[in-house]
Amino acid sequence: METYLVGGAVRDRLLGLPAGDRDFVVVGATQEQMLARGFKGVGRDFPVFLHPQTGEEYALARTERKSGRGYRGFVVDADPGVTLEEDLQRRDFTINAIAQRDDGTLVDPWHGARDLEHRVLRHVGPAFVEDPLRVLRAARFMARFAALGFTVAPETMTLMRQIVASGEMADLVPERVWQELVRALASKTPSAFLRTLRECGALAVVLPEIDALYGVPQRAEYHPEVDTGVHIELVCDMAARLAPGDAVVGFAALVHDLGKALTPEDVLPKHLGHEHAGLAPLRALCDRLKVPFQHRDLAKIACREHLNVHRLLELRDRTVHELLQRCDGFRQPARIAQLGLVCEADKRGRAGLQDVAYPQREELMRLLDVAQSVRAADVAREGLEGPALGEALAKARIRAIGAARQRREDAS
Numbered sequence: 001m002e003t004y005l006v007g008g009a010v011r012d013r014l015l016g017l018p019a020g021d022r023d024f025v026v027v028g029a030t031q032e033q034m035l036a037r038g039f040k041g042v043g044r045d046f047p048v049f050l051h052p053q054t055g056e057e058y059a060l061a062r063t064e065r066k067s068g069r070g071y072r073g074f075v076v077d078a079d080p081g082v083t084l085e086e087d088l089q090r091r092d093f094t095i096n097a098i099a100q101r102d103d104g105t106l107v108d109p110w111h112g113a114r115d116l117e118h119r120v121l122r123h124v125g126p127a128f129v130e131d132p133l134r135v136l137r138a139a140r141f142m143a144r145f146a147a148l149g150f151t152v153a154p155e156t157m158t159l160m161r162q163i164v165a166s167g168e169m170a171d172l173v174p175e176r177v178w179q180e181l182v183r184a185l186a187s188k189t190p191s192a193f194l195r196t197l198r199e200c201g202a203l204a205v206v207l208p209e210i211d212a213l214y215g216v217p218q219r220a221e222y223h224p225e226v227d228t229g230v231h232i233e234l235v236c237d238m239a240a241r242l243a244p245g246d247a248v249v250g251f252a253a254l255v256h257d258l259g260k261a262l263t264p265e266d267v268l269p270k271h272l273g274h275e276h277a278g279l280a281p282l283r284a285l286c287d288r289l290k291v292p293f294q295h296r297d298l299a300k301i302a303c304r305e306h307l308n309v310h311r312l313l314e315l316r317d318r319t320v321h322e323l324l325q326r327c328d329g330f331r332q333p334a335r336i337a338q339l340g341l342v343c344e345a346d347k348r349g350r351a352g353l354q355d356v357a358y359p360q361r362e363e364l365m366r367l368l369d370v371a372q373s374v375r376a377a378d379v380a381r382e383g384l385e386g387p388a389l390g391e392a393l394a395k396a397r398i399r400a401i402g403a404a405r406q407r408r409e410d411a412s
Contacts, residue, residue: 001029003058004084004099004107011095014116015148024058025099027084031060046076061087064127085109092134093141093156094122115153121145122153132168135160136180136206139196143184146192152199160200169205177206178289185250190240191233198229209281210254212261217269225351226269228260235349243341251295252302252342253349255282259303278303298335301327302342309343312360317402320367321394329368340364370404371397 009022026034031047039049039058047060062078063086084099084107091097094112106113110124121141128134138152138160152160163169184193194210197203204211214229225231232254239246239253259278260271282303286296308315308323315323329336340361347358379392 001033002027002084004101006088006099007091007096010098010100010106011112011116013100014098014113022056024056025061025084025087026058027061027082027087028080029060030080031078034058034060047078062090063087064090089125090127091124092128092131092137094124097124119145119149119151120153121150121156123156123159126159128156129159129163129166132163132166132172133176133180135163135169135197135200135202136172136177139193139202140180140184140187142196143187143190143193146189152196157200160202164201164205169202172206174289178291181207181289182247182251182295185236185240185254186245186247188240188244190236190250190254194229194233194236207285209258209261209285213257216260216263218260218271219269223350224353228257230351231349232257234351234354235345238349238354239342239345242345243338246338246341248295248298249338249341249345251291252299252338253345255285255299256302256306256342256346258282258285275304275307298338298342301335301339305339306343306346309339309360309364310347312364317398317405320401321371321398324368324371325394330372333368333372336368337365367401367404370400374400 004025004027005022006025007023008020012018012020031041034047034049035041038052040052041047041049042057043049043059046062049058050056051058060078060080061082061084062076063082065075065077088097088099088107088109094110094115096112097108097110098112099107101107115122121138123134138156142150142152181193184190187193194203194207197206198211198214210229210232213232214227216228217226218228218231220226223231225234235253235256236250239250243249255278257274257278258281259274259276261281262277263271263274279300282299285291286299291299305323305327308319312320312323324330324336327335327339344358344361347360348354348356374393374397376389376393379396380389381392
C-alpha cells in the first residue's frame with residue numbers, strides 16, 4: 001500500500017499559491033483494508049475515505065471507462081492492481097495529474113510541472129472528450145489562473161469544441177453547471193470563464209442568455225467598449241475586484257443587463273427599459289440552473305434597480321425611500337450593500353472607466369442608515385396603528401433622508 005498527495009494541493013504548491021484541501025490517492029489497497037485501518041467510507045460512485053484523525057480524503061487508485069452519455073456515464077475500476085500512472089492518466093489536465101511522494105519528490109508522467117511553468121492548461125489524453133463536465137472545468141480553471149498568464153492549449157480547445165459538437169453538454173445536470181459557474185464567479189477573473197466557454201461554443205449551450213449579449217451594441221458615450229458581452233466581462237471582473245470571493249455579487253453582476261439582448265434592432269444602440277425586460281430571461285436562467293434564492297433575489301433587484309442607483313443623486317427623497325423599501329432594505333440592509341457593489345461594478349466595468357469615482361454606493365448606504373434610524377416608536381401616537389402607522393413612519397423617514405441630503409449640500 002502506497003499513498004501519494006495528488007491534485008490541487010500539488011499544483012498550487014508548485015505555483016506558490018496558498019495551500020488548500022489536501023487529497024491523497026492510495027495504490028495497492030482494497031476497501032476492506034481501508035476500513036480496517038479506521039478510514040470512513042464516503043464515496044458513492046467510487047471508493048473515497050476520510051482519514052480517522054485528519055478528516056482528509058483518501059481515494060483508491062482507479063480507472064474509468066466510458067459507458068454512456070454525460071459525466072456520469074462511466075464504469076469505475078478500483079482494483080488493487082491499478083497503478084499510480086493509470087490513476088493519473090484518467091485525470092482531466094496535466095497540471096492536476098501530478099503526484100507527490102512523502103519525501104516531496106514528484107511523479108509527473110504527463111509533464112504537468114512543465115505546463116505549470118509554461119502556464120498552459122492542457123488535457124492529459126484523448127479520454128478527455130468522454131466527460132462534458134471538463135469543458136466547464138477548463139473554463140473555471142481559466143477564471144482562476146488567467147491572471148497568472150495561463151492559456152488553453154490549442155489541441156485542448158479543439159477537443160472542447162468536439163465535446164460541444166457532440167451535444168453531450170446538454171446532459172449536464174443543472175447543479176453541476178451551477179457549481180462550476182459559482183466557483184468561477186468567486187475567482188479573480190470571471191471574464192476568462194465566459195471567454196473560454198464562448199471560444200469553444202459552450203456558452204450558447206449552458207448560458208444562452210449571456211451568449212446573446214455578445215455583438216449587441218451600446219451607446220459609445222456611456223460604454224466605450226460598445227459590445228454588451230464585453231461589458232459583462234468587465235463588470236464581472238470589477239465585481240471580483242470589489243467583492244473578492246462573493247459569488248452572490250458576482251452572479252448579479254453577470255446577469256444585470258440580460259434585457260439588452262431583447263432590445264429591438266431599430267432602437268439600438270439605446271436600450272430603453274432594458275432593466276425590466278431583463279427580468280424574464282433572468283427568471284428563466286435561474287429556474288433552469290436552480291439558482292439559490294440568495295443569488296436569485298439580489299440578481300433580480302440589481303437587474304431592476306441598477307439605473308435607479310446610478311441616478312441616486314438626482315432622485316427625489318420619496319423615490320429614494322421607495323427604492324430602499326422595494327429592495328427590502330430596512331429588514332435586509334446587507335442586501336443594499338451588495339446592490340451598491342453590483343452597481344459600482346456596472347459603472348466601472350467599462351473600457352477606460354475602471355478607476356472612475358462612484359459616490360452613489362456610499363450615499364446609498366448613508367441614506368439607508370439615516371432612514372433606519374427612524375423607528376416606529378419615534379412616530380407612534382395614541383391610536384395610530386396598522387397602515388396609518390406605516391404611512392407616518394414612511395413620511396418621517398423621507399423627511400430624515402431629505403434633511404441628511406440638505407446637510408451634505410450645505411456642507412459642500
